[in-house]
Structures are given as structure tokens and as C-alpha cells.
Amino acid sequence: MSELMPKVDGIAEVEIEKTTGPWRDAWRSFRKSKIAVAGMLIVLFFVLLAVLGPVLAPEGINDQSHTDRLQPPSSAHWMGTDDLGRDILSRVIHGARISLTVGFASVVLSVIVGSVLGIVAGYYGRWVDMIISRIFDIMLAFPSILLAIAIVAVLGPSLKNALIAIAIINVPNFGRLIRSKVLSIKEEEYITAAKAIGMKDARILFSHILPNSMAPVIVQGTLAIATAILEAAALGFLGLGATPPQPEWGKMLADSKDYLQSAPWTMIFPGLSIMLTVLGFNLMGDGLRDALDPKMKS
Amino acid sequence: MAENPLLKVEGLKKYFPIKKGPLGRVAGHVKAVDDVSFQVMEGETLGIVGESGCGKSTTGKLLMRLLSPTDGTIEFDGKDMTSLTNDEMRKVRRDIQMVFQDPYASLNPRHSIAKILEEPLIVHGIASRKERKEKVKEFLEVVGLSSYHAKRFPHQFSGGQRQRIGIARALMTNPKLIIADEPVSALDVSIQAQVLNLMQDLQKEFKLTYIFIAHDLSVVRHISDRVGVMYLGKLVEIADSEKLYEEPLHPYTQALLSAVPIPDPHYKNEQIIIQGDIPNPADPPSGCPFHTRCPFKMEICTKVTPSLDEKRSGHSVACHLYNDQAGNDIKQLEGSV
Numbered sequence: 245m246s247e248l249m250p251k252v253d254g255i256a257e258v259e260i261e262k263t264t265g266p267w268r269d270a271w272r273s274f275r276k277s278k279i280a281v282a283g284m285l286i287v288l289f290f291v292l293l294a295v296l297g298p299v300l301a302p303e304g305i306n307d308q309s310h311t312d313r314l315q316p317p318s319s320a321h322w323m324g325t326d327d328l329g330r331d332i333l334s335r336v337i338h339g340a341r342i343s344l345t346v347g348f349a350s351v352v353l354s355v356i357v358g359s360v361l362g363i364v365a366g367y368y369g370r371w372v373d374m375i376i377s378r379i380f381d382i383m384l385a386f387p388s389i390l391l392a393i394a395i396v397a398v399l400g401p402s403l404k405n406a407l408i409a410i411a412i413i414n415v416p417n418f419g420r421l422i423r424s425k426v427l428s429i430k431e432e433e434y435i436t437a438a439k440a441i442g443m444k445d446a447r448i449l450f451s452h453i454l455p456n457s458m459a460p461v462i463v464q465g466t467l468a469i470a471t472a473i474l475e476a477a478a479l480g481f482l483g484l485g486a487t488p489p490q491p492e493w494g495k496m497l498a499d500s501k502d503y504l505q506s507a508p509w510t511m512i513f514p515g516l517s518i519m520l521t522v523l524g525f526n527l528m529g530d531g532l533r534d535a536l537d538p539k540m541k542s
Numbered sequence: 543m544a545e546n547p548l549l550k551v552e553g554l555k556k557y558f559p560i561k562k563g564p565l566g567r568v569a570g571h572v573k574a575v576d577d578v579s580f581q582v583m584e585g586e587t588l589g590i591v592g593e594s595g596c597g598k599s600t601t602g603k604l605l606m607r608l609l610s611p612t613d614g615t616i617e618f619d620g621k622d623m624t625s626l627t628n629d630e631m632r633k634v635r636r637d638i639q640m641v642f643q644d645p646y647a648s649l650n651p652r653h654s655i656a657k658i659l660e661e662p663l664i665v666h667g668i669a670s671r672k673e674r675k676e677k678v679k680e681f682l683e684v685v686g687l688s689s690y691h692a693k694r695f696p697h698q699f700s701g702g703q704r705q706r707i708g709i710a711r712a713l714m715t716n717p718k719l720i721i722a723d724e725p726v727s728a729l730d731v732s733i734q735a736q737v738l739n740l741m742q743d744l745q746k747e748f749k750l751t752y753i754f755i756a757h758d759l760s761v762v763r764h765i766s767d768r769v770g771v772m773y774l775g776k777l778v779e780i781a782d783s784e785k786l787y788e789e790p791l792h793p794y795t796q797a798l799l800s801a802v803p804i805p806d807p808h809y810k811n812e813q814i815i816i817q818g819d820i821p822n823p824a825d826p827p828s829g830c831p832f833h834t835r836c837p838f839k840m841e842i843c844t845k846v847t848p849s850l851d852e853k854r855s856g857h858s859v860a861c862h863l864y865n866d867q868a869g870n871d872i873k874q875l876e877g878s879v
Contacts, residue, residue, distance in 0.1 A: 433644055437708075439608055440608060442631075442666060444632070444665075447665070451661075
């Protein structure tokens with residue numbers, strides 16, 4: 245405002261040459277939020293557990309010892325033992341792999357299916373949109389966990405089917421998110437410009453519309469991993485997910501409910517793991533939203 | 543200026559249906575572009591002016607076939623574009639490019655400048671990877687930027703610079719015709735002149751033909767060889783730039799021109815203020831579309847739509863005032879303005 249001289253356009257401004265892409269900008273602003281970084285560290289910690297689980301765990305998932313049943317935490321068993329004398333720490337560490345796999349895989353599945361449906365609905369509109377959107381509406385009319393239970397009941401209880409069920413119930417969330425994003429982006433002038441250049445639909449969709457609609461999907465995806473882990477735990481708790489002796493955290497909670505008073509550690513540690521993972525993903529998701537949402541102001 | 547038309551538009555119409563009710567019953571049509579005909583010679587600049595909502599941008603989109611016309615023909619370089627399939631049309635797009643109004647919205651924020659400029663070449667399969675990179679650098683310099691800008695992203699540029707990038711993108715495929723839809727209206731006045739001068743220089747250098755859509759009469763005067771004035775979806779007057787500005791024939795053009803500010807404090811403002819609003823294009827007035835606001839309205843104007851006829855050499859106007867049957871003297875009209 246204080247400048248009296250008009251700026252002459254076209255003259256290269258004095259600026260340190262730094263290539264800043266939109267993703268790099270987002271990372272820079274993500275890094276500024278301490279809470280988000282904390283969330284990311286928690287997530288990284290559990291990812292490490294999941295990857296290195298078999299190496300780190302002191303015992304196997306089903307090493308029973310009838311002399312060591314329901315032992316409180318000690319130097320031998322840091323998190324105590326359960327009713328079959330299995331080391332809870334080992335089972336929690338192995339459980340990280342199961343929970344994270346279910347979380348990631350189900351969300352990736354639903355993002356892929358949801359993206360395709362959402363893009364088709366949003367870009368082509370008319371009756372295609374009508375059909376796809378009504379299917380989403382119908383699916384969203386069910387309470388999600390009820391729908392998951394119904395799907396698992398049809399497919400048969402197993403971890404894989406729980407994963408599929410969780411993926412299916414999340415599809416409409418992503419589908420609607422992407423559809424609405426595509427609806428707004430396809431009216432942008434750079435899409436008209438792409439058409440004017442003579443670009444084909446497929447290229448417009450995948451090179452212009454998809455990358456520009458990804459930001460909210462990443463945020464929603466991170467948050468959905470947390471819910472997916474919770475849902476997997478819930479299905480496990482109901483006996484519709486992991487089958488024994490798989491050390492799924494929700495299943496561990498269910499198995500220990502009889503010992504809540506006499507041996508609370510059997511419940512506390514798996515529960516704490518679920519809580520921490522979900523918290524980590526939620527904090528990271530919130531940070532990502534702040535970093536990606538206010539689109540590149542500069 | 544070669545004397546063969548590069549673009550020939552005949553009876554171009556675009557009606558948008560107005561849908562009502564749950565079943566999408568068509569209740570009427572918005573006549574966004576209603577029977578527009580004109581020609582553009584190779585190497586010239588045709589300006590199209592009119593107030594907002596008169597259909598000038600829709601005309602631009604129709605010429606690009608971004609919208610398909612309801613009726614009429616568009617002949618480009620001897621080919622009828624309205625009958626081409628989408629695939630054939632894609633090939634023609636090499637020769638017709640567009641510069642957009644909003645330089646902030648017309649560049650994909652996630653693509654680097656290099657990628658934005660390269661894309662037309664990739665789409666049309668022109669040049670190898672290395673040649674493309676060279677061409678990107680070359681055209682950045684052509685539009686007055688530097689080759690090191692290629693790595694940057696759109697948000698790192700000012701509006702004027704972005705518009706230069708938009709122009710560079712339009713030039714990448716060596717087009718014959720460039721349709722500029724209000725290319726400077728989003729820019730500061732100081733930068734408008736720079737961009738206009740750039741466009742004029744490029745026209746000479748690359749032998750371009752421009753269709754320049756704008757609402758700013760002084761901008762259009764600066765750049766155009768011929769100017770067409772649109773009102774309510776119709777072309778009401780078209781003439782050589784000088785003739786139109788010296789001696790506007792249509793009452794609407796006269797009113798528009800009188801609204802252009804004159805940089806002279808002693809100039810006595812004799813603005814013709816037209817009454818009322820632009821009529822609803824879904825329900826246009828009968829006869830001449832301008833008769834509801836025209837100070838010279840006659841009986842015939844409400845009944846018969848005047849056709850666009852050449853009344854002077856190179857000066858066509860659609861107005862009953864100049865029709866012999868009406869018996870009006872043109873001199874008399876000039877005296878009153």
C-alpha cells in the first residue's frame with residue numbers, strides 16, 4: 245500500500261529461487277503444528293511395531309503357559325499375561341500389524357472404489373449420478389456398524405471379511421466427498437482450458453480433476469483409518485472379526501472381559517493401544533486438514 | 543490483411559432450455575445467442591463488445607465448440623466445425639486456441655508452469671520430450687517471462703504474469719485463431735496496456751487472427767480492426783473500428799460510446815443514458831430487441847426484427863432508422879446526438 249511507484253509487470257522479482265510445489269507447501273505447514281507431528285509420531289511408532297512385530301515381540305502369539313496364567317505386569321511379562329498364560333505385550337505388538345493392516349487396507353479399498361464411483365457420478369452427472377448417489381444414500385441410511393455386521397454375517401466371520409465389510413461401509417463417504425469435489429472442480433476455468441486445448445476426458449479426469457480433489461480425501465482417509473480400526477475392534481469384540489488365536493486388539497478386549505476385576509491389565513493394554521492408534525491418526529488427520537485445506541495462500 | 547475469411551459464422555444460435563418441475567419439463571429457452579452472423583478475415587482482430595449477459599462469452603465458447611450450437615454453421619478455414627465429431631474437433635483445436643478471463647482460475651494450481659505449457663504439445667503429440675522443454679522456454683521468453691520461471695507454480699506469479707502464461711499456453715500449438723474472452727478485464731489498468739501490447743506484438747510475429755471479447759470499449763478500440771456490438775444475443779452493429787467509433791449508427795452503440803470517459807476536464811458530458819434494464823433473455827421483446835430502451839423507438843420497431851444490413855461500406859447495422867421504408871433521414875439523427 246505504501247508503494248507509490250507502480251510495479252512493472254514482467255520484470256523478474258528478486259526472490260531466492262525455491263521450487264515450492266503444492267505438496268511441499270503442505271508439508272511445511274503440517275510441520276508447524278506440534279500436535280499433528282505428535283500424532284504422526286504415534287502413528288509411525290505403531291507402523292514400526294507392525295513392521296518389526298515378530299522381531300520385537302518376546303514371545304509368540306500363542307505361546308501358552310499354564311503356570312503363568314493371569315500374571316500381573318512384571319519384569320518377565322511387562323504387560324502381564326492373560327487367562328491362557330500368553331504374554332500380553334507380545335500379543336499387543338503382533339496385534340498392531342493386524343489392526344493397521346485392517347485400517348489401511350479397508351480405507352485404501354474404499355478410497356479406490358469410492359473415487360471411481362464419485363468421479364464418474366460427478367463428472368458425467370445426469371442419470372449416472374442419480375443412480376450412484378441414490379445407492380450411496382441407501383447405504384448411509386444404515387447405521388454403519390449394523391451394515392458391517394450384516395455383511396460379515398453373510399460372508400462368514402473372519403478377519404478378511406471384516407476388512408471387506410469395513411471397506412464397503414466406508415465407500416459412500418468417500419464417494420460423496422469426491423463427487424462434491426469433482427462437481428466444483430469441473431466448473432473451474434482450467435478445466436475449460438484443458439478442454440479447449442483438445443484434451444481427452446480420461447486425461448482431464450486423471451491429470452487435472454483427480455489430483456485437485458485428493459486433499460480432502462487424504463484428510464478423510466487418515467481419519468477413516470482410525471474409525472476402521474475401531475470398527476475392526478468392535479467386530480472382533482462381537483466375535484465377527486479375527487478368529488482365535490489371532491491377537492486382534494478388539495478380540496483381546498472381548499476375551500478379557502471376564503477378568504476385568506481380577507486382572508484388569510488383560511484389558512487395559514489392548515484398549516490403550518486402540519486408543520493411542522486412533523488418537524494418533526486423528527491428530528495427524530486434523531493436522532493434514534489444516535495443512536491441505538486453506539489452499540496455498542501466498 | 544489477406545482478404546479471405548478464416549472464420550465464417552452463419553446464423554449462430556444457442557438456446558439454453560429452462561427446466562421446471564420435478565420431471566424437468568422445458569418451460570422456455572434463454573436465447574443466449576440468437577442468430578449471429580459474421581466473418582473474420584485472416585490476420586485481423588475482431589472485437590466483440592456488449593454489456594454483461596449479452597451473449598458475447600457464449601459466442602466465444604460456441605466458436606471453440608465448448609458448447610454446441612442450437613443452430614447455425616461455423617466455418618473455419620473452409621471446414622464446417624458444427625458437423626465434426628468430437629475426435630475430429632480435437633484435431634482442429636490445435637488451430638483455435640483461447641485466452642481466458644481469469645488468470646487466477648485458468649491455470650491448474652497443482653501443475654508447474656512447464657507442465658501447463660507442455661500439455662497442449664503432449665495432447666496433440668507434437669515434438670519430442672526435449673523439443674517440448676525447449677519450446678516451453680522459448681515461449682516463456684516470447685511472452686516476456688524468463689525461462690527459469692518454468693519450474694514455478696501459478697501461485698508464485700502476479701495476475702499479469704499469469705495472463706502471460708495463459709497467452710503462452712494458447713500459442714504453444716501455433717494456432718491460427720485465438721479467441722480472447724475478456725483477457726484483460728481481471729487485470730489492473732497499468733497491466734492491461736502491457737498485455738494488450740504483448741498481444742499486438744504476438745499477432746504480428748505469429749500472424750495470428752484474434753477474436754477479442756470485452757466489455758471495455760476503449761480496450762477494444764485499442765486492439766481491434768473491426769468491432770461488433772452485441773445486445774441481448776444479437777449482433778446489432780459491426781463495422782471497421784474507426785468508423786464505429788467515429789460514427790456509431792445504432793442507438794445502443796451511441797449510448798455505449800457516450801459512456802466512455804473522455805480525459806478532458808473541459809469536455810461537456812453529453813451522455814446518453816438509456817433507461818431501464820436489459821430485458822430478460824428468456825422473454826425477449828418482440829421486434830427489435832432494443833426497442834424497450836431506445837430513444838428513437840418507432841412503430842415498426844415493436845413488430846419487425848431489423849436485419850443486420852450493410853448501410854455504409856464496411857458498416858452493417860440492424861436498425862429500422864436506416865431502413866428506407868421508414869423514411870428516416872440519417873443526418874437528422876446525427877444532429878441529435
